[in-house]
Amino acid sequence: MSLSVAQALQAAHTAGLDRVDAFALLGALLRCERGWLIAHDDALLDADQTARWADWCGRRAAGEPVAYLVGEREFHGLRLAVSPAVLIPRPDTEVLVDWALERLAAAALPAPQVLDLGTGSGAIALAVKHRHPAAQLTAVDASPTALAQARANGEQLGLAVDWRLGDWWQGLAGHRFDLVLSNPPYIAQDDPHLQALTHEPLSALASGSDGLDDIRRLLAGASAHLAPGAWLLLEHGWDQAPAVRALLDSHGFSQVQSRLDLAGHARCSGGRWPGTP
Numbered sequence: 291m292s293l294s295v296a297q298a299l300q301a302a303h304t305a306g307l308d309r310v311d312a313f314a315l316l317g318a319l320l321r322c323e324r325g326w327l328i329a330h331d332d333a334l335l336d337a338d339q340t341a342r343w344a345d346w347c348g349r350r351a352a353g354e355p356v357a358y359l360v361g362e363r364e365f366h367g368l369r370l371a372v373s374p375a376v377l378i379p380r381p382d383t384e385v386l387v388d389w390a391l392e393r394l395a396a397a398a399l400p401a402p403q404v405l406d407l408g409t410g411s412g413a414i415a416l417a418v419k420h421r422h423p424a425a426q427l428t429a430v431d432a433s434p435t436a437l438a439q440a441r442a443n444g445e446q447l448g449l450a451v452d453w454r455l456g457d458w459w460q461g462l463a464g465h466r467f468d469l470v471l472s473n474p475p476y477i478a479q480d481d482p483h484l485q486a487l488t489h490e491p492l493s494a495l496a497s498g499s500d501g502l503d504d505i506r507r508l509l510a511g512a513s514a515h516l517a518p519g520a521w522l523l524l525e526h527g528w529d530q531a532p533a534v535r536a537l538l539d540s541h542g543f544s545q546v547q548s549r550l551d552l553a554g555h556a557r558c559s560g561g562r563w564p565g566t567p
């Protein structure tokens with residue numbers, strides 16, 4: 291049996307999907323825009339598409355994220371392939387990218403060395419390279435499958451990044467950077483919020499009893515890898531800004547400050563390493 295577009299949307303509704311998700315999934319399945327679906331609700335899915343639709347509706351109803359089902363997500367104007375090996379890039383992280391781009395514009399170095407620690411899908415590194423092509427990007431992840439995904443995204447987008455497998459600063463001995471960015475795992479391991487995120491890699495989400503273990507490890511290694519006058523910018527939880535600013539202060543950063551996300555939470559904090567570039 292083949293479904294029409296209208297019947298497919300009705301089946302999604304019956305399965306409990308919300309309308310926005312249903313349109314996103316059906317648009318991806320049929321490779322068309324929402325407007326086309328609305329104007330052609332009598333168009334028929336073929337047998338393969340009908341079977342796929344039943345599968346997707348069931349998986350979405352069971353909580354699988356839309357981005358994993360369709361295999362991609364847009365971030366900072368780039369289309370990134372995503373698999374369950376990587377965190378799905380969030381709009382909040384665009385705040386970190388925009389802050390990085392401001393720093394690069396202000397510093398006006400001819401070929402700034404920029405590092406993305408815990409790159410996942412490659413989102414931050416690729417967005418920075420896309421918008422500031424003079425930057426020389428290095429991106430690190432401890433997961434080989436995540437790194438393969440990031441590398442494939444770089445190749446697909448034609449953006450050059452030096453992809454490296456490693457745990458935070460491991461493997462970067464002797465390298466100093468003008469700008470270091472990270473969206474590390476930052477959720478407390480007993481935070482009930484994690485129960486809604488079971489499809490994404492726990493290693494990209496949770497970080498010890500207060501969520502700050504990885505940020506502490508990252509800051510502990512920073513001094514050996516920052517060029518004079520470098521900036522370090524971190525994403526963190528909505529309520530962690532005071533704690534992260536205190537850690538930046540205690541590690542010797544100056545001009546320590548935070549930036550708000552789209553919901554008005556202080557979502558990123560950063561500071562400047564001493565010295566004159």
Ligand code: GLN
Nearest residue numbers: 473474475476477494495
């Ligand atoms: N912002 C994500 C969330 O709360 C978590 C991302 C992270 O831990 N780096 O859903």
